Amino acid sequence: MxxxxxxxxxxxxxxxxxxxxxxxxxxxxxxxxxxxxxxxxxxxxxxxxxxxxxxxxxxxxxxxxxxxxxxxxxxxxxxxxxxxxxxQLSEGEIRIGASDSLIKHLLLPQLNAFHKDYPGIRIRLSHGRTPDITRRLKEGEIDCALVHMPMDDPQLNIRTLAVLEDCFVVGEAYQAHAERPLTAKELAELPLILLSPGSSTRVFVEQWFAARGLTVKPDIELGSIDLLAEFAKLGYGAAFISRSFVQEELRDGKLRELRLEDPLPARSIGFAVRRDRKLSAAAEGFVRMLQDGHGQPRPT
Known part of the structure; x- marks a missing residue:
């Protein structure tokens, strides 16, 4: 030898x-x-x-x-x-998975800060629903993921990254319904605009209605948060959406939030990595940035 x-x-x-x-x-x-x-x-x-x-x-x-x-x-x-x-984070790559809405409204500000500090790091983003993103993470296709909680998976280390407050919003055509608190039954009778079946957000809102003895069938199903807000503004019904994602439209009066007699509980967004896999230096750098307090949602 x-x-x-x-x-x-x-x-x-x-x-x-x-x-x-x-x-x-x-x-x-x-x-x-x-x-x-x-x-x-x-x-x-x-x-x-x-x-x-x-x-x-x-x-x-x-x-x-x-x-x-x-x-x-x-x-x-x-x-x-x-x-x-x-x-030294002069080179490398980080592979992150999240839904389109979380990438735009929660992850992008953090990525911008990271990219500014470490322009040599290549950022690879893949989008999908939480179940699909979780599968890719466990199979090693991505390094880390933003996921909707609660989630209990022994293979993953998940910490809370942000808390989202959801709401139902309407455009001018349904503004009269925003004058007083609505019951869940009254809300269910409105034309509903929801995300496509299978998404964590869709499951959450269906479970909220089911807990009140109601089964809902949306008039419109969409795969984009932006489209939910757009259809609500155009008067097609009430869209279920995270308040921080439409704060500008609410502030400008283009959308109105429906008040509910039984308020919606807050939801948590988690940052997940595999327990048994050592992160790359680039991925560790991004995780450290989030842990230092930069992973906060936009103010509402």
């Missing part, structure tokens, strides 16, 4: 063509250089240097070996520099 240090000593000796100078450059003794070269030559079964009265000279076999050794150490140097860049 070859000793990498032998080749390092061979390289310095081949460049200096003098054992004493090579030893000084390597900060070792001249006998150590001589011994290492002897070990390498014996292992290869070839003579690499002609020993001269005032130094050494490469043999034909030594010259042939030198080209490969130079290339090998150049590759190792490049690898060390690359790893150092990864450690």
């Amino acid at each position: 070859m000793n990498l240090e032998w080749y390092r000593i061979f390289l310095h000796t081949a460049r200096q063509l003098n054992l004493t100078k090579a030893a000084q450059e390597l900060h070792i003794t001249q006998p150590s250089v001589s011994y290492a070269l002897k070990q390498l030559e014996e292992a290869l079964g070839l003579t690499l240097f002609h020993r001269l009265p005032k130094g050494v000279e490469l043999t034909e076999e030594g010259r042939a070996l030198l080209g490969y050794v130079e290339q090998s150490f150049a590759v190792l140097d490049s690898a060390q520099k690359h790893l150092q860049n990864l450690k």
Whole structure:
């Protein structure tokens, strides 16, 4: 088995063509250089240097070996520099999964701050519903994920990142319904605009109605938070949406929030990583940024 240090000593000796100078450059003794070269030559079964009265000279076999050794150490140097860049967050990538709405309204401000500090980090985003994002995380396709809680999975380490307050909003056509608190039954009788089936948000609102003995069938099902707000503004009904996602429209009066006799509970958004997998330096840097208090939702 070859000793990498032998080749390092061979390289310095081949460049200096003098054992004493090579030893000084390597900060070792001249006998150590001589011994290492002897070990390498014996292992290869070839003579690499002609020993001269005032130094050494490469043999034909030594010259042939030198080209490969130079290339090998150049590759190792490049690898060390690359790893150092990864450690210093000058290079690398982070793979994050979340729903479109969480990417836009919660994750994007944090990514902007991270990208500003570490422009060399490549950010890969993939979108999907919480169940799909969770599967990708556990299969190693992404490093971390924003997920709707509650979630209890022994494979994941999940901490609360933000708290969202949901509401039903309407446009001008249904503003009269915003004048007084509504019962769940009165709300269920309105045309409802909900996210597509299977999403965590859709499951949450269906469970809220079910807990009050009501089954709802929405008039419009959409896959985008922005479209929910748009259809509500156009007067198609009441859209279920997180208040912080439409704060501008509520402030401008383009949407009105429906008051409920039985208020909706707040929901938590979690930041999830795998328990059994070491994060890359880039992903760890992003997690540290969130843990330092930057992972707060936009003010409502």
